[in-house]
Amino acid sequence: MNTKKQMDIFIVDDNKVFSLALKADIEVAFPKMLIKTHLFETGEKCMEKFIQVMPEVIILDYFLNSKYPEAADGIKVLDWIKKENFNTEIIMLTNDDSIDIALKSFHHGASDYVVKTETKFKKINYSLFNLFKTIEARSEAKTFKRLLIALSLVVAILVGGIIAIEIFIPSLFK
């Protein structure tokens, strides 16, 4: 995948070692892409920057209260993000292979769910790869839609012009 457009990714996790390792791993995994990764320890801090940056993807840990006991959990943060921008893609992370949290995440609008096992980084990168394709397809569909509207307008103007000429200057076509 090779695109010139910058992709902003937020990583929200209260473990700095994990966030930093993931940031570096993403940069290594997608060397041809222009990716800017922003790290946050809580959902509250992430939301302070959200509107300003409008990231395409957020990698969000479910448990965010080990350092800050009052910090909101991943599902609450997911709701805040979706309320601000429904199109932001969210990958939910957790250490627990809990079906309840997985189902809850999907019901609240997460695009994917990754359990932090030994292969977590590979799984996250695979998930990112798929999301990048979705984002690219969505962007191409938007461009195609605009082109179609522009083409329809040109055709409508042409047809309108011909009809107008037929009505007002019928001799022109004879």
Added chain:
Amino acid sequence: MTTNESKIDKGNVCDLNYLSELMGGKKHLIEEIMDVFLKQVPEELQSINDAIEKINYAAIKGVAHTMKSSVSIMGISVLTPILQEMEDLGSNGTSIEKIKELNRKLILLCNQAIEEIKIEKSKFI
């Protein structure tokens, strides 16, 4: 603590191959993560100690849970079952004595890991 207790194993507890592979061998990235780990682990050990003193099971569970991710990145697999057990006991809200015993092992192994990482880091300079 006796000198013998300060290292429970003569072998290395850290296997930094995983981290190196993950970072594509980029030394500056490996060093950056080592720095964060060396700063973060003592803070986390302090948080667990405080939580044990206050018998705060939720906090014990939370910190043990968070530490699992970082120790796995640094290849300290020997700590994973200890942290898992602490997290489970914290979640059940029972056995503070068992948690204390696990915490003693955790401190010893983390100190050993810190020493090993400091040595590895010094080789970069």
